[in-house]
Amino acid sequence: MTYCVGMLLDSGLVFASDSRTNAGVDHIATFRKMTVYEKPGDRLLVLMAAGNLSITQGVINLLDEDPSAEIGETIWNVPSLYAAARLVGSALRKIYEIDGGYLKQHGEEFIASIILGGQIRGEQPRLFNIYAAGNFIEATAETPYFQIGESKYGKPILDRLITRSSTLDEGAKCALLSFDSTIRSNISVGLPIDLLCYERDRLRVDVRRSIDQQDPYFCEIKRQWAEGLRETFARLPDPCWGEKLDPI
């Protein structure tokens, strides 16, 4: 299983992905889900992928090529994030063309879900969620984040704490706590967490950390968060139900 979250904030972008791949409980390995395309001063793109690893690795291999083989576009020279998302969609469709029928023969679904975000010189930072069919949606003013993979356990904390005006540090902290909640509830999402924070208009990576269970900052905020939740819970007033029984 996989869990990835990408945030589009006024201050920039935050990306976080786990590193666990499993194809059955006795076939567990560590695979990075995050790929970074950086040409300092020109572009910084981050791609995170969930789903069938053979599909998503295929997509990433195609992105350095020109899937149309005519237009001459690659992830390194497309003029906009929209064009980059189209490119990823085209790569997904090409992999589907190659492998889709064979997967079906073996009863396997074509499952893939991708978050692509970043900034290309001349544009604002943008964030896309690309589906297996190669179609995609873009985060708008009301959407501060996208998740892919095992997203539900870690969603309430994002809904409560993240808005477009959150700082990059707040985004990173909240992403780490969202991973903590997910990892506690689902053993198939695993450390290390790859974390990348991008400050808008920098057009290069400033923060890129691989966070494992010994990471002192992650340990500290996990501890303080757990303690704060327990204290907040302990302070809640007890119910005073009275004698009345409601009909159920």
Add this chain to the structure above:
Amino acid sequence: MTYCVGMLLDSGLVFASDSRTNAGVDHIATFRKMTVYEKPGDRLLVLMAAGNLSITQGVINLLDEDPSAEIGETIWNVPSLYAAARLVGSALRKIYEIDGGYLKQHGEEFIASIILGGQIRGEQPRLFNIYAAGNFIEATAETPYFQIGESKYGKPILDRLITRSSTLDEGAKCALLSFDSTIRSNISVGLPIDLLCYERDRLRVDVRRSIDQQDPYFCEIKRQWAEGLRETFARLPDPCWGEKLDPI
């Protein structure tokens, strides 16, 4: 969609269920998911159901009858919670026999999941999770709760806060917060919440409340919880990433 949680604590049992049923976004209605079987001094059983409503309503109708039509057992006279869980399993199998083939004809899966808990005189309180096939598991010393339906959003808070030694009040508070997290993240889980708290060895219901959005206690703990989370989050130290870029 449905969300139900049942807790087995040293002090007794807590049950909570939502009231939303939807068969498509334009076909939303309120249905109670909780059924109470109470014979004061003898037994208190609570059944909560998720899945296809025609199946689970069928099960509940059969429980007042004797599904074997030979042994003479009903939910009102079985000697143990284990026998009650068997009875529910048998009812599920009978509904499958009646409707399963026809559902399949229409491409519908036979989806049903049931939590059954309570106490019968002479026994300890017990809690079961019964599956569509009529088989079931029982909560053991390490398992303070079962969830059915849309369970993921509300699971992290239970994992963090509930143990077997939690009080009934703590269980009720935590169940309500777990519903709050779920309802915020999934529009298809809806109020009112039916809440039932059972103190062990009472063999009758003491607390049974239908909690809607005006409920002053629910509003108050939601407010304090949200505020406490925001304050805890604001107190967390900011990261100090430094210059080092980890390879990703």
